[in-house]
Each structure stands twice: as C-alpha cells, then as structure tokens.
Amino acid sequence: MSVQNTVGSGRRYPTRSHATGDMLERKFERLLDLTPEERDALHELRATPKNIESREFLMCADEPIRETVLVLAGWVSRYKSLSDGRRQIVSFVLPGDFINLYAALFEISDESLECVTPVTYASIGPDKMLGLFHEHPRLAALLCWSAGENDAILAEHVVRLGRLSAYERTGHLLLELFIRLERVGLTDDTSISFPLTQEAIADTLGLSLVHVNRTLRRLRNDGLIEMSDEFLTILDLPALARASKFDRRYLENRNLPETFLSKLLG
Amino acid sequence: MSVQNTVGSGRRYPTRSHATGDMLERKFERLLDLTPEERDALHELRATPKNIESREFLMCADEPIRETVLVLAGWVSRYKSLSDGRRQIVSFVLPGDFINLYAALFEISDESLECVTPVTYASIGPDKMLGLFHEHPRLAALLCWSAGENDAILAEHVVRLGRLSAYERTGHLLLELFIRLERVGLTDDTSISFPLTQEAIADTLGLSLVHVNRTLRRLRNDGLIEMSDEFLTILDLPALARASKFDRRYLENRNLPETFLSKLLG
DNA sequence: CGGTGTGTTGAAAGGTGTCAATGCTAGTGG
DNA sequence: CCACTAGCATTGACACCTTTCAACACACCG
Numbered sequence: 001m002s003v004q005n006t007v008g009s010g011r012r013y014p015t016r017s018h019a020t021g022d023m024l025e026r027k028f029e030r031l032l033d034l035t036p037e038e039r040d041a042l043h044e045l046r047a048t049p050k051n052i053e054s055r056e057f058l059m060c061a062d063e064p065i066r067e068t069v070l071v072l073a074g075w076v077s078r079y080k081s082l083s084d085g086r087r088q089i090v091s092f093v094l095p096g097d098f099i100n101l102y103a104a105l106f107e108i109s110d111e112s113l114e115c116v117t118p119v120t121y122a123s124i125g126p127d128k129m130l131g132l133f134h135e136h137p138r139l140a141a142l143l144c145w146s147a148g149e150n151d152a153i154l155a156e157h158v159v160r161l162g163r164l165s166a167y168e169r170t171g172h173l174l175l176e177l178f179i180r181l182e183r184v185g186l187t188d189d190t191s192i193s194f195p196l197t198q199e200a201i202a203d204t205l206g207l208s209l210v211h212v213n214r215t216l217r218r219l220r221n222d223g224l225i226e227m228s229d230e231f232l233t234i235l236d237l238p239a240l241a242r243a244s245k246f247d248r249r250y251l252e253n254r255n256l257p258e259t260f261l262s263k264l265l266g
Numbered sequence: 267m268s269v270q271n272t273v274g275s276g277r278r279y280p281t282r283s284h285a286t287g288d289m290l291e292r293k294f295e296r297l298l299d300l301t302p303e304e305r306d307a308l309h310e311l312r313a314t315p316k317n318i319e320s321r322e323f324l325m326c327a328d329e330p331i332r333e334t335v336l337v338l339a340g341w342v343s344r345y346k347s348l349s350d351g352r353r354q355i356v357s358f359v360l361p362g363d364f365i366n367l368y369a370a371l372f373e374i375s376d377e378s379l380e381c382v383t384p385v386t387y388a389s390i391g392p393d394k395m396l397g398l399f400h401e402h403p404r405l406a407a408l409l410c411w412s413a414g415e416n417d418a419i420l421a422e423h424v425v426r427l428g429r430l431s432a433y434e435r436t437g438h439l440l441l442e443l444f445i446r447l448e449r450v451g452l453t454d455d456t457s458i459s460f461p462l463t464q465e466a467i468a469d470t471l472g473l474s475l476v477h478v479n480r481t482l483r484r485l486r487n488d489g490l491i492e493m494s495d496e497f498l499t500i501l502d503l504p505a506l507a508r509a510s511k512f513d514r515r516y517l518e519n520r521n522l523p524e525t526f527l528s529k530l531l532g
Numbered sequence: 533c534g535g536t537g538t539g540t541t542g543a544a545a546g547g548t549g550t551c552a553a554t555g556c557t558a559g560t561g562g
Numbered sequence: 563c564c565a566c567t568a569g570c571a572t573t574g575a576c577a578c579c580t581t582t583c584a585a586c587a588c589a590c591c592g
Contacts, residue, residue: 064523080425082511088425102414105407107523110515111421130529141371147413148368154420155356155377159346161427162354162472166548197570206428208549213572229557229570245348249376257330257373263396432580463538474581479540495538495589 023096023184024070028142030183031256041136046072046122054195058099058113058121065109067123069099074119075195079203080111089204091154092116092177096184101147117195145256153180156250161206164245169205170215171244174225178234179251194232289362289450290336294408296449297522307402312338312388324365324379324387331375333389335365340385341461345469346377355470357420358382358443362450367413383461411522419446422516427472430511435471436481437510440491444500445517460498 024042028034034042049072052058058069058076076093090111093099099113124132133140156176160169181192196204202212219225224240226233234240241248290308294300300308315338318324324335324342342359356377359365365379390398399406419442426438447458462470468478485491490506492499500506507514 078421080421082425082429086429088428090421090424102410102417105411105414105522107521110513126529144368145371148371151368151417151420154417154424155344155346158356158420158423158427159348159354161424163348163352211548247376255373256371263392477580
C-alpha cells in the first residue's frame with residue numbers, strides 16, 4: 001500500500017495511500033462534531049493542493065511571509081540558523097498542522113521552513129483566512145485551538161532541551177512524533193515512516209550527530225525502538241515513555257471545555 | 267521614584283511608578299493608531315486589576331484553566347516540572363504580555379504560572395474575550411499578533427537552549443529581557459530591575475545553579491553587565507549581543523504588513 | 533540568636549562534543 | 563560495467579564544558 005518516491009540523493013520516503021489527507025477533520029472531530037458546511041469549508045481549504053519536493057523551502061529566513069500553509073502530506077522542519085552555521089530545528093510540521101497561522105500579521109520571519117520529505121500542502125491567503133473567521137467562527141476557534149496546541153508542543157520542546165539527558169531527549173522526541181502521527185492516522189500499528197536523518201535529529205535535540213548515533217544505538221540495544229532507513233518502530237511504548245520522562249498530557253487533556261463548547265454549539 | 271515592596275523571604279523588588287501600566291497600548295501603538303473606542307476597550311480590560319504576591323500562583327499544573335490574564339505589572343514565570351524535581355522555565359511573562367490567550371480553548375494545563383514578583387493583573391473571561399473579537403476585530407488581530415510574537419520568543423528560546431553555550435545563553439536571555447522591558451518603557455537607561463534568582467536563571471537556561479553563578483561572574487568580569495540584588499545593567503549592549511549571538515530581529519521586523527493593515531484600516 | 537534563602541567558590545566526576553577514519557548505498561559518468 | 567562521488571551511518575579516542583558535591587559567606591527574619 002505504499003508508493004516509493006525517489007527523493008534527493010539516495011533516500012527514499014514512502015508516501016502512504018491516505019496522503020490525500022483528511023487529518024485535519026480527524027483532529028477537529030475529536031473536539032467537536034462538524035456541520036456539513038464546516039466540512040465543506042475545510043475541504044475547500046485544500047481544494048487546490050500544491051506539491052513541493054524534499055529539501056525545497058516553503059519559506060526562507062528574511063524572505064517576506066507569503067501565506068498560511070496547511071500541510072496535507074509530508075514533513076516540514078522549522079528551523080533557525082546562526083551566523084556560524086549552527087542550526088536549531090524549532091519544530092516539525094506534520095500532516096494536518098498549520099504553518100504561519102499568523103502569517104498575515106508579520107512582515108518577514110527569521111526562520112526557515114524546509115521540506116524533510118516531498119510535501120503536499122494547501123496555501124491559504126489572508127483573505128481566505130479572514131473570511132473563515134467571519135463565516136465559520138467555530139472553525140476559527142478550532143484554528144486557535146491548533147495554535148494553542150503548537151504552543152504546548154513548543155513548550156515541551158523547551159523542557160526537552162533544557163532538562164532532559166541525551167537519552168531522554170531522543171526517546172522523548174521519537175515518542176512525540178509517533179503520537180502526533182498516530183492522532184492523524186499515519187501509524188502502522190507501532191511503526192511510522194521516519195524520514196529524519198541523524199543530523200536532523202541532532203539539530204532538533206541540541207546534540208552532536210555523533211552523540212545522536214550512539215544514543216539511538218543505546219535505545220535499540222535496550223529493546224525500546226527499532227529503526228531502519230525508512231521506518232521507526234516503538235517496541236515498548238510504556239517503557240520508552242518511562243525512560244524518556246514522556247508525559248503525553250501535553251498532547252492530550254486538551255479538549256474544549258464545556259463552557260466554551262456550549263457557546264460554540266449554541 | 268521607586269517603591270520598596272517587601273517580598274517573600276529576604277528579597278526586595280522595586281516597583282516602578284508607572285506600574286499602573288499602559289504598556290499594552292504602547293506595544294500596539296507601534297503597529298497601529300488606535301481609535302478612541304479601541305483605547306477605551308483596552309482600558310476597560312484592566313478596569314478592575316487584581317494583585318497577587320510574589321511566589322503565589324496564577325495557575326497550577328493540573329488545575330483547570332481559569333481565564334486569560336493580562337499582566338500589568340510584575341514578572342510571572344511559566345514552567346513545567348518533572349516527576350523527579352527537575353524544573354524548566356518555559357518563558358517569562360512581563361508587563362503588557364498575555365497569559366493563556368487560548369485559555370478558553372483548553373480544559374487543563376500541565377504548566378504552572380508562578381509570580382516572580384508581586385504582580386498586578388487583569389483577568390479576562392472567555393465572554394469578554396469573545397466579545398472583543400466581535401466588537402473590535404482590529405484589537406483581536408493585535409491579540410493574535412501578540413500570540414505570534416510569543417511564538418517567536420519561544421522559538422528563540424529553543425535555539426538558545428539547543429545551540430548556544432552557557433555563556434551565550436546567559437547573555438542572550440539577559441538581552442531579551444532587557445529589550446522586552448525596553449519596549450514597554452520599563453528600562454532606566456541601560457538598567458532594568460531584575461528580580462530573578464540565579465536558580466531561576468538556571469531553570470530557564472537548562473544549566474546548573476553553580477554554572478550560572480560562574481557564567482554571570484564571567485559576564486561581569488568581561489565588562490558586559492553589572493548586577494546587584496535588584497538591578498541589571500547592560501554595560502555594552504552591542505558587545506553583549508555579539509558575544510551571545512543575539513539577533514534582535516526575532517523581537518522586531520514584526521510589523522503588520524501593509525496588505526493587512528489596509529484591511530484593518532479600511 | 534539560629535534558621536532560611538541566596539550567592540560564591542573549589543575540586544572532582546561525567547556527560548557530550550570534537551576529530552578522524554571507515555563502511556555502505558545510491559547515483560553519475562566514462 | 564566499473565570507477566568515482568556524495569550523503570549518511572558508525573565507531574574509537576580524547577578534550578572539554580558542565581554538573582555534582584561540599585563548604586562557606588551574607589542578608590534578612592522570626
């Protein structure tokens with residue numbers, strides 16, 4: 001059920017058949033029953049998807065921000081570069097995630113958005129965005145919810161970088177990616193397709209490439225994960241979560257509260 | 267011009283006379299000329315300010331989220347705790363900043379909000395928040411801008427933790443705090459009142475208390491800063507910025523773009 | 533006056549980075 | 563068809579940044 005896409009120089013990334021992407025509905029339906037009109041509006045957002053290759057950029061540092069982007073398939077890395085070449089990946093944008101939800105509100109950014117894999121996305125201009133806020137306030141609320149979730153993910157990344165050991169950090173990141181993909185239906189039981197190089201992991205976790213390599217080997221030796229060029233398998237999720245101080249509450253317990261739901265429904 | 271507030275156990279924190287706080291207008295006026303009605307709406311937000319002591323909590327982990335908070339005076343730290351006692355401060359909330367802009371959208375949080383100093387704040391219930399979005403869409407846009415700025419600050423914090431040395435991290439943090447306070451008019455030439463303990467700095471930068479102490483001493487010895495119990499002075503801002511790889515663009519270059527401004531103004 | 537919170541300093545241990553070299557696979561061009 | 567290159571994964575040895583442990587100074591407070 002998976003198609004082989006030839007990518008860049010020597011790495012393959014398998015694209016799943018459901019890459020057409022209804023992961024946004026999937027996320028939102030967990031919070032709220034959408035009306036047919038709202039579903040239509042969401043469908044319309046991705047009416048004319050675009051494709052872009054691995055290693056290409058959705059946005060470059062110091063370039064003007066174009067528009068809000070909804071990722072339908074593939075991984076995007078958001079990172080910042082230092083003058084001396086050091087690089088820090090701030091976050092990964094996965095299918096169903098937004099980029100630049102605030103795009104309309106800033107002139108330029110000092111961050112870059114690079115495709116880790118081939119990416120299918122829908123771009124949403126400021127007009128469309130404003131229209132959405134007027135015509136579908138409930139969807140607007142869900143978009144804000146999405147922004148709030150990103151905030152929580154970023155906050156946890158700060159904890160990871162600031163207070164976890166290399167071993168914990170690595171396991172923690174792998175778990176986050178696994179669970180985020182699970183929530184949009186992109187897992188295969190205990191496996192996900194995993195396109196990150198060890199260098200990308202290093203630039204995410206604030207570690208050296210060499211140390212990431214050693215750490216991954218330890219995780220493998222400890223029977224917690226299995227990794228190939230293309231896939232990551234979580235062999236023992238509870239054990240890995242324990243070993244990584246991974247508390248998945250930051251990705252859950254984030255339902256819309258009743259008080260607010262009633263307003264949206266009423 | 268400064269009042270001595272006795273705080274907790276043995277630390278004093280000077281409260282400035284302009285702690286009554288028009289820093290929100292100050293921030294927004296840099297982006298947009300506000301109408302009298304909008305000014306009134308902003309004033310109304312802080313019509314009934316509340317006070318809370320140093321070391322008290324605006325929110326505790328696992329407690330339900332109450333409401334959106336606008337900080338008028340004082341510092342708040344947002345942090346997460348690990349089961350083994352490790353702590354990571356995610357961000358500092360300064361006068362003019364919002365907390366829980368998404369409050370209405372989540373049930374509970376796994377983060378805590380603790381006052382570093384005595385704090386004056388205005389709480390904004392979900393109703394008021396929704397009303398604001400309906401009646402003052404331009405203010406709503408500015409609130410979103412504010413959320414986007416927080417995102418940029420968090421992203422830079424990730425870079426700080428992931429790719430800067432202890433020396434760079436420390437200088438970088440001090441500069442960020444200085445500049446953020448400068449933008450809301452809370453600097454005294456090259457000084458700010460500085461309530462953080464070395465332990466708080468350590469929990470922010472992902473370092474040990476001891477190493478923070480040594481690093482601060484180095485910064486002092488290098489003639490870049492001066493610190494007392496109460497104040498921080500940036501002696502040579504350009505030099506400190508160079509030494510810390512501090513690129514203030516993440517706090518600037520964030521004006522509202524023309525395309526959007528015209529919509530708001532029209 | 534002792535107690536607590538904070539700042540300071542030294543010495544030793546340890547986690548992580550750097551440097552360097554190797555193997556492997558896929559793609560390229562002769 | 564086979565060198566040859568490029569990108570990535572892997573490993574060992576060593577250096578160093580940062581942590582940990584421990585002790586002490588100082589201010590404020592009850």
